[in-house]
Amino acid sequence: MLDFSLLLQGFGTVLSGPNLLAIVLGSIGGIIVGALPGLTATMAIALLIPFTFSMDPTTGICMLLAVYAAGIYGGGIASILIRTPGTPAAVVTVLDGYPMAQKGMAGQALGLATIGSGTGGLFSAICLALFAPILAAFALRFSAPEYFAVAVLGLAVTITLTGRSPLKGAVSASMGLLIAMIGLDPIGGFPRFTFGLTELTGGISFVPMLIGLFSLSEAFRQIELIETTERMTAKIGRVLPTIGELIVHRWTMLRACVIGIVVGIIPSMGPETAAFVSYSETKRNSKEPEEFGKGKPDGVVAAQTAENASTGGDVLPMITLGVPGDAATAVLMGALTIHNLEPGPLLFRDHPDVVHMLFAGLIVANVAFLVIGLVGARQFAKVLNLDRRYLVPAIMLCSLIGSYAINNNPMDVWVCLIFGFIGYLMQRYDYPVSPIVLAQILGAMAESNFRRSLAMSQGDLGIFATRPIAAVLLLLAVVAAVSAIRRQMQPGGARP
Amino acid sequence: MSADGKSPQVRMTIADLSAASISLVFAGWAFHESGRWPAPEFIGGPAIVPRAVATILVVVALALAWNALRGRSDAVEKPLDATKIRRIALTLGLTAAYAVSLEPAGFLPSTFVFLVAFLHVMGATNRVSIVGFSILLTAGFHAIFDLVLKVPLPPIVWLS
Amino acid sequence: MKLTRRAFTAGLAAAGLASPAIAQTFQRDITMVVPWAAGGGTDTLARTLVKNAKQYLGVGINVVNRTGGTGAVGMQSVSAARPDGYTIGLITFHLSAYRLMGLSDLSYRDFEPIALLNRTPAAFSVKADSPFKTLKDLVDYAKANPGVVTVANSGAGANTHLSAAILAKNNGIKFSFVPFDGGAPARTAMVGGHVTSLVSGPDEVLQYVKTGQVRILAMVGEQRHPSFPDVPTIAEAGFPNKEIVYDWRGIGAPKGLPPAISKTLSEGFEKMAKDPDFIALMDQAALARVYMNGADFTKFLAGMETSLEPALAEVGLLKK
Numbered sequence: 001m002l003d004f005s006l007l008l009q010g011f012g013t014v015l016s017g018p019n020l021l022a023i024v025l026g027s028i029g030g031i032i033v034g035a036l037p038g039l040t041a042t043m044a045i046a047l048l049i050p051f052t053f054s055m056d057p058t059t060g061i062c063m064l065l066a067v068y069a070a071g072i073y074g075g076g077i078a079s080i081l082i083r084t085p086g087t088p089a090a091v092v093t094v095l096d097g098y099p100m101a102q103k104g105m106a107g108q109a110l111g112l113a114t115i116g117s118g119t120g121g122l123f124s125a126i127c128l129a130l131f132a133p134i135l136a137a138f139a140l141r142f143s144a145p146e147y148f149a150v151a152v153l154g155l156a157v158t159i160t161l162t163g164r165s166p167l168k169g170a171v172s173a174s175m176g177l178l179i180a181m182i183g184l185d186p187i188g189g190f191p192r193f194t195f196g197l198t199e200l201t202g203g204i205s206f207v208p209m210l211i212g213l214f215s216l217s218e219a220f221r222q223i224e225l226i227e228t229t230e231r232m233t234a235k236i237g238r239v240l241p242t243i244g245e246l247i248v249h250r251w252t253m254l255r256a257c258v259i260g261i262v263v264g265i266i267p268s269m270g271p272e273t274a275a276f277v278s279y280s281e282t283k284r285n286s287k288e289p290e291e292f293g294k295g296k297p298d299g300v301v302a303a304q305t306a307e308n309a310s311t312g313g314d315v316l317p318m319i320t321l322g323v324p325g326d327a328a329t330a331v332l333m334g335a336l337t338i339h340n341l342e343p344g345p346l347l348f349r350d351h352p353d354v355v356h357m358l359f360a361g362l363i364v365a366n367v368a369f370l371v372i373g374l375v376g377a378r379q380f381a382k383v384l385n386l387d388r389r390y391l392v393p394a395i396m397l398c399s400l401i402g403s404y405a406i407n408n409n410p411m412d413v414w415v416c417l418i419f420g421f422i423g424y425l426m427q428r429y430d431y432p433v434s435p436i437v438l439a440q441i442l443g444a445m446a447e448s449n450f451r452r453s454l455a456m457s458q459g460d461l462g463i464f465a466t467r468p469i470a471a472v473l474l475l476l477a478v479v480a481a482v483s484a485i486r487r488q489m490q491p492g493g494a495r496p
Numbered sequence: 497m498s499a500d501g502k503s504p505q506v507r508m509t510i511a512d513l514s515a516a517s518i519s520l521v522f523a524g525w526a527f528h529e530s531g532r533w534p535a536p537e538f539i540g541g542p543a544i545v546p547r548a549v550a551t552i553l554v555v556v557a558l559a560l561a562w563n564a565l566r567g568r569s570d571a572v573e574k575p576l577d578a579t580k581i582r583r584i585a586l587t588l589g590l591t592a593a594y595a596v597s598l599e600p601a602g603f604l605p606s607t608f609v610f611l612v613a614f615l616h617v618m619g620a621t622n623r624v625s626i627v628g629f630s631i632l633l634t635a636g637f638h639a640i641f642d643l644v645l646k647v648p649l650p651p652i653v654w655l656s
Numbered sequence: 657m658k659l660t661r662r663a664f665t666a667g668l669a670a671a672g673l674a675s676p677a678i679a680q681t682f683q684r685d686i687t688m689v690v691p692w693a694a695g696g697g698t699d700t701l702a703r704t705l706v707k708n709a710k711q712y713l714g715v716g717i718n719v720v721n722r723t724g725g726t727g728a729v730g731m732q733s734v735s736a737a738r739p740d741g742y743t744i745g746l747i748t749f750h751l752s753a754y755r756l757m758g759l760s761d762l763s764y765r766d767f768e769p770i771a772l773l774n775r776t777p778a779a780f781s782v783k784a785d786s787p788f789k790t791l792k793d794l795v796d797y798a799k800a801n802p803g804v805v806t807v808a809n810s811g812a813g814a815n816t817h818l819s820a821a822i823l824a825k826n827n828g829i830k831f832s833f834v835p836f837d838g839g840a841p842a843r844t845a846m847v848g849g850h851v852t853s854l855v856s857g858p859d860e861v862l863q864y865v866k867t868g869q870v871r872i873l874a875m876v877g878e879q880r881h882p883s884f885p886d887v888p889t890i891a892e893a894g895f896p897n898k899e900i901v902y903d904w905r906g907i908g909a910p911k912g913l914p915p916a917i918s919k920t921l922s923e924g925f926e927k928m929a930k931d932p933d934f935i936a937l938m939d940q941a942a943l944a945r946v947y948m949n950g951a952d953f954t955k956f957l958a959g960m961e962t963s964l965e966p967a968l969a970e971v972g973l974l975k976k
Contacts, residue, residue, distance in 0.1 A: 046694030046721070047645045053707060143850035144834075167560050171519055174553040178526055178546065184726060184759075185542040187835055189812025189973055191759060192542060193529055198732065198760040201725045223587050224580050226618060267841060321847075322863065323840040327693075334695030338704060340940060344863035389618040390629055393611055400594070401603075401637055405647045408689075408722040409729055413595045421588060428574075429511040447545040448837065454540035455834045456806055456851060534972065646718050648687065 006352055007129060010360030019062045022055070023361070026066030027368040033067070034074020035380070037084040037215040037395060038402015040207060041071025042328040049335045057339035058357060064335050065361045068328055069311055070369035072271050073117035076304050077380050080109045084215035084395055088207065089271035089307045091214055091437060092279045096292060096299030103295050106384060107237035110377040112297055113304040115241055116253060118370030120305035123257040124264065124312025125366055128319075129359035133348075136320035139265050144452035145463050149473035150266055151446035154273060156477040156484070158280045158438055168431045176439030179204060186448035187455065199411050206440060208403035208412040209419045213433050215399040216420025221427065222392045236381040240374060249301045252282050256305035263306070264313020268445055270326030271307040271314075276438055278306030284484075308366070315362065319343050319355060505569065512564035519557035526550040586617050602652030607634045681920040682715040682741065688907075689745040691730025694721045697859075697941075698905060701774065702746045704937045705928050712931075713924040717744075726750060728760045731908075735766040739910040741917035744770065747908040749815055752960045756968050757813060758975025764957035767908035768918060771925040772948035772956060774938065776903040777877035778819035779858040779887070781870050783849060791874040791893040794853060798829040806851040807831045808842040810860075815903040818967040819876045820855040823890070825970050826897055833971075846870070857903060858884055859942040876900055883942040899963040906953055922950055 013019060033044040044067050052060025075087030080097035093113060100109040127135075142150075155173075182193045183203030194200040246253075256278040263274040282302035283292045292299050314325030315332070322344035324330035333343050341347060341354055348355055383391070403416035423433050457463035464470050527550055530543035563569065594610040611630035620626050641647045688706060692698045699721060706717035722730035727750045734745030747767060754760040780791055788794045798805040809817040812835045824831050834851050836842035839860040846854035847869060854861070854870075858881055864870035865884075874893035875881055877900060890897060907925055909918070928934060929947045938945045948956060968974040 043694075047647060049694070050646065050703065050719075140844065140848040143845050143848055167556060167563065168515075170556040171515060171553070171560060174549055174556060175519065175522065177549040178522060178553070181546050181549070185812075186837065187540075187812060188534070188542045189835070190533075190542070190757070192533070192546065193526070198725045198728045198754075198762070201728060201759050202723070205724060220584060220587065223583055223618065224576070226583075267844075268837075317844075321840075321844055323844050330693070331695030334697075334700045337697075337700050337941070338937070340936070342863070342941060345867045345869065346863040349867060387620075389615065389620045390625075392618060393614045394633060396591070396614070397607065397611065397633060397637070400591070401607075401641070401649065404598070405641060405649070407724050407729075408647065408720050409724045410595075410599050410650075411724065411729070413598060417591050417595055429508065429515070431515065443549075450545070451540045452834055452836070455832060458803055458832055459540060648718070648720060 003352065003356065006356040007360060009353065010356035010358075011364070013058060013357050014062060014360045014364050018056070018059050019361075020364070022059045022063035023066040023365055023368050024372070026063040027070040027365065027372050030067040030070025031074035031077070031369060031373065031376070033086075034071040034090075035077040035086045036398055036402070037078055037086050038211055038398045038400075038405075040087045040328075040402075040406070041068055041075070042331055043402075043406055044071050045328060045331045045335065049331070049338065052335065052339070057341065060339060061336065061341075061358065062361045062365070064332060065358070066365040066368060068332060069121050069308065069362065069365040070372075071328075072307055072311055073114070073121070073304070073369050073373060076113045076117065076300075076307070077110065080113060080300070081106060081381060081383050082391065082395065083218045084399075087271075088210050088437075089275055090303075091210070091272065091434060092275035092303035093300060093307075094214070095279065095303070095434075096294070096296050097303075099293070099295030100297065100300065101384070105237055105295065105297075106381050107239040107377065108241065108297065109300050110381060111239040111241045111374065112245075112249070112300050114370060114373035114377060115246065116249075116256070116301045116304035117308040118366055118373070119253055120257055120260055120307065120309030121311055121366035121369075122363065124261045124309045125359065125362040126312075127261055128312040128316050128362065129356070132316055132320055132355075132359075135265060135316055139267075139317050139321065141469065142266065144449045144456060145467050145470040146473065147266065147268075148446055148449035148453055149464065149470040149477065150269070151442045151449065153473050153477040153480065154269075154277055154442045155438070155446065156481040157284070158276050158435075158442075165430065169435050172426070172431050172433065173435035173439045173443075176436035177443040179209075179436070180440045180444040181447070186444070187451045199409075205403075205407060205409070205412045205415055207406050208415040209440075210437060211399045211403050212416040212419030212421075213423035213436060215395060216416055217423030217427055217433070219392050219396045219399065220420060220424035222388060226388060226392070236378060236384070239377045245297075249298065252298050252301050253305050255281060255285075256302050257309045260306035260309025261313040264310030264325055265316055266313075267317055267323050267325055269310075269441070270328070271310045272437070273441055274306040274310035274313075275303040276434070278302045312362065315358075319358065320345070320348065504575070505567070508569040509564045509567065512560055512569045516557040516561035516564065519553050519560075523550040523553040523557065526553075583617060587614070590614055590617065599650045600653070601650075602654070603649035604634060604638060604652060606650075607637065681917060682713060684742070685716045685718050686713070686741065687743050688717050688719050689722050689730050689734050689743065690719055691722060691727040691746065691748065693723050698746060698748060701905060701937070701943065705773065705925075705931075705934050707933055708931050709924070709928060712927040713920070726759070728754055728762055731767075732760070732762055734908065735762065735910055737910045739768075739912040739914070741909065741913060741921060744907060744909045744921065746905060748905050749903045751908075752904075752957065752964055753813060753968070756961065756964055756975065757973050763961070764908075764954070766911060768911050768913045769950050769953040769957060770907040770909055770918070770921050771929065771950065772904060772906040772946060772953040773925075773929055774905045774943050775946040775956075776815075776857045776859065776944055777875050777881065777900070778816045778855050778903075779861065779872050779875045779881075779884075780820070780823075780853060780855050781846070781861050781865075781872045782853045783846060784869050784871055786853070786871070788853070788873065789871075791888075791890070791895065794873060795823070795827055795829060795895065798824075798831060799827070802830040803832050805831050805853065806834050808834045808836060808845050808851040808854045808856075810839040810842050810856060811835050811837065813968065813971070813973050815901045816855040816857070817971065818901045818964070821970045822897055822899055822901070822967050823895060827895060843870075857943075858887075862942040877902075881942075881944060883939070883944075899967060901963055901967055902960070904956070904960070906948075918950070 033039045075090030076093040078086040079090040079093040083098040085091045097109045259278045260274040263269050279302045283289050314329045317323045318329045403412045533542045597606040615626045690702045709717040737743035755763045839856045872887045874890050876890050
């Protein structure tokens with residue numbers, strides 16, 4: 001259980017000179033890397049690991065935690081300002097953040113995004129510090145059938161993200177599911193849909209595809225519209241939200257916090273899924289669901305808060321069980337191991353001081369990027385004043401080189417380019433792009449866990465009914481899907 | 497009305513029909529391919545999920561085509577004129593050429609040439625700022641990746 | 657870029673950072689391709705190994721993660737690189753399996769093996785409160801109840817899966833294999849009580865054995881594992897087998913390396929493998945340190961393919 005004196009001692013360590021400096025530098029670096037399309041938080045942590053060799057382990061880890069938290073937040077900045085999500089997680093922030101900036105509310109969007117991210121991150125870091133062992137026990141009760149049920153529930157609640165035409169959304173999602181199946185079969189281990197190409201046995205690289213679908217496609221759209229986009233007069237507006245504004249969003253924030261941490265705890269579900277689920281739940285509970293996607297502040301808050309709320313959840317199984325919650329925490333785990341602090345139950349038993357230092361570090365990191373983000377928002381927004389004729393080539397280059405550098409694989413430049421053009425055509429003809437991404441994350445998870453469950457039960461489908469958590473989740477999924485479809489059928493709910 | 501004289505409605509119908517046909521081709525291919533995979537011992541082999549997805553894809557593609565043929569496609573498409581098509585095609589060609597040249601030519605020269613050409617396509621006219629911006633961006637990426645982060649971008653092999 | 661880096665290294669040398677005592681075979685830093693993602697177990701091993709490379713080779717080694725195609729993309733790029741010693745790669749178990757599984761034509765024949773660093777056997781383990789006290793208990797139960805025993809492993813075709821399949825085949829029993837995406841989630845399923853047993857690398861369960869949550873029944877391998885002296889080998893547990901499938905990690909260079917460079921690299925890596933930092937990491941993580949030079953490593957790799965063939969055939973993954 002929580003040991004307050006150890007936590008206080010942890011704060012003492014984290015707030016001392018070099019460690020605090022490491023956190024501030026890490027936050028600034030994380031925000032920049034997160035905001036640049038093509039550079040993700042995961043990559044930033046991986047690339048920083050060698051630098052931490054020469055540092056004291058505590059300082060190095062403080063820096064990496066700060067890069068992690070700030071990197072997830074920073075992705076939202078580019079989403080809001082130039083419609084190119086800096087990190088995969090920020091895909092959802094685009095939906096309402098960019099329309100807000102278009103309406104001259106860039107400042108407000110950035111302010112809310114920052115406050116949302118900070119609140120979500122702090123909430124989950126504090127939950128982590130308070131309840132880590134309890135939540136770890138909870139995570140152990142989940143296995144393949146439950147993961148399958150969670151993935152199905154995720155797919156069901158996010159049906160609302162399909163845009164104006166559910167049919168087009170379904171086409172996108174199904175195509176995404178087929179793409180997700182390229183590569184080695186997750187259970188049997190032999191190649192599917194690979195055309196006999198060795199490069200495809202690992203599947204299509206996810207991050208380059210995502211950069212293509214979102215960043216590059218937007219670059220293409222800008223190229224099409226270059227004469228018609230007038231030089232934007234820098235109407236940024238007020239950044240710091242008022243107290244009243246925050247009170248309006250309290251339920252959205254609370255919901256996003258809970259969704260974020262729960263999704264985070266589940267392995268292989270990270271900030272992207274958290275943001276998707278939180279956004280669609282907020283939209284579903286809203287009195288004006290039709291306003292979403294047109295620049296509704298609620299949408300930005302829901303997405304950003306959940307993204308950062310998932311960080312604590314992702315770190316939790318990594319520290320307690322040695323199972324990383326997502327790609328970024330997998331890299332963090334490697335960093336800890338290199339510094340002779342391999343995460344797992346032994347770390348808790350033998351180094352409780354280190355564990356509490358990690359908790360304190362994560363809490364301080366969240367405060368750090370919150371402050372830096374609010375101070376810097378006005379500077380970031382200046383990107384709006386840049387000449388699009390120069391900005392678009394820069395984004396294009398960022399996307400292509402980022403795709404290359406993530407795996408150092410020249411094939412990935414092509415993946416980015418091809419999906420960039422596909423994404424451009426899809427958006428042009430009103431086919432939503434997000435379902436492809438969701439299908440990749442949730443579809444792959446649903447398939448492997450469905451078949452893994454059947455391997456556990458020797459082919460008995462009853463395993464999904466007899467395990468109470470799985471059964472309840474599947475039931476919820478059915479309810480969510482039915483209610484979503486019924487709403488679409490209602491007169492006025494769907495388009496004529 | 498767009499360049500080829502078709503109404504947005506007609507173009508959207510064509511787009512929907514194309515999407516439906518592409519989907520059907522993909523679904524058919526998925527069925528064909530999965531037929532050659534080993535049969536499972538019990539329910540839950542490698543083919544079950546791809547086939548289920550392909551079936552859904554066939555259903556939604558047919559529904560999409562049916563909708564389109566009844567003239568119910570959304571008419572929201574913004575018109576494309578010849579200049580725009582030319583610019584998009586040029587960008588696509590330029591980017592493909594860049595992807596091809598990246599490894600053999602090396603990051604520095606290919607990126608510089610790519611940026612100069614791209615800025616030109618984008619309608620930038622001031623030569624000094626085109627060249628200056630290209631040099632600045634290329635050098636910036638080189639500095640971040642090669643020097644700071646130690647991620648080697650493709651080197652200039654033919655020089656060494 | 658190469659010019660820049662050369663200038664950079666020269667600058668370092670001028671600043672007195674490069675060790676002057678070592679005869680300079682290399683003028684600039686070496687690139688080591690790791691075919692797996694940054695932060696993973698293999699990457700951690702690689703980065704710790706080359707941390708002090710400058711001391712032993714006179715130049716540093718930069719780790720580059722080139723992933724994709726289940727490791728084949730990165731290994732392929734090493735085998736196709738110019739054999740000048742400036743590009744080397746970490747090669748792993750998968751290299752033994754690509755050709756046999758029909759995934760790629762790549763095999764150890766495309767490399768000049770430099771050093772084997774680690775060879776991990778598979779360990780059978782159960783949760784501490786499991787009724788199975790020995791491997792014999794588990795096998796007897798599986799014999800009486802075919803297909804009921806579920807065995808979690810780190811992925812289809814992995815050494816863990818194949819080791820368990822060989823055990824099943826030799827003793828005429830049937831396990832239900834539950835493959836996971838890596839060792840950590842497989843272990844979590846076993847610790848959570850969702851599967852009967854786990855077959856994994858001993859390093860994967862080390863922490864849980866120490867906290868008393870998991871019991872290792874037996875380990876594949878000719879001798880007992882130095883980090884687990886109390887755990888019997890599979891032969892001692894009563895199930896001898898000839899075909900031992902190891903997970904392994906080593907260093908390879910492109911084929912056709914000049915002998916002088918090959919020698920420098922071999923000597924350098926032999927010293928790096930004895931570096932105290934590397935030893936500490938390997939021992940702490942219970943990764944068995946097994947050093948072999950190029951010639952022995954080549955022999956080991958040839959033997960590996962011979963063992964793998966029947967094992968892959970058994971699980972239906974052999975492509976012929």
